[in-house]
Amino acid sequence: MPNVTILHEDATLSDLSSATLVFVYLVPAGLKAIEPKLRGILERGGRLASYMFSVPGWEPVGEEVVKGGCKVRFYDSTSLS
Numbered sequence: 001m002p003n004v005t006i007l008h009e010d011a012t013l014s015d016l017s018s019a020t021l022v023f024v025y026l027v028p029a030g031l032k033a034i035e036p037k038l039r040g041i042l043e044r045g046g047r048l049a050s051y052m053f054s055v056p057g058w059e060p061v062g063e064e065v066v067k068g069g070c071k072v073r074f075y076d077s078t079s080l081s
Contacts, residue, residue: 016041025051032056038081048075057081 007014011024016037024031031038031044031053038048038055050073054060058081060073 011037020044020046021049022046023049023051027052028053028056037077042075042077042080044076048079049073050075055079 011022011026012030012034016022016034018038019041022038022041024034026034029048032055035055041048048055050060052070055075056071058075058079061069061075061076061079065071066076
């Protein structure tokens with residue numbers, strides 16, 4: 001089994017260059033601000049899960065409604081515009 005590292009950090013300040021899976025909870029303006037970092041993850045074959053808010057301009061590959069009716073949206077390389 002490969003090593004797993006879980007980081008609980010500010011995604012706007014974190015080095016995400018080696019990330020393969022990222023879970024974020026950011027408003028659309030925050031998602032737009034780190035869009036280049038997120039794009040890099042997906043271009044390398046990684047995946048993204050965004051709680052509550054959509055990444056502006058990207059099409060989720062799926063979504064799931066969780067407790068309280070909130071959505072988690074899932075993205076991969078096919079989501080990029």
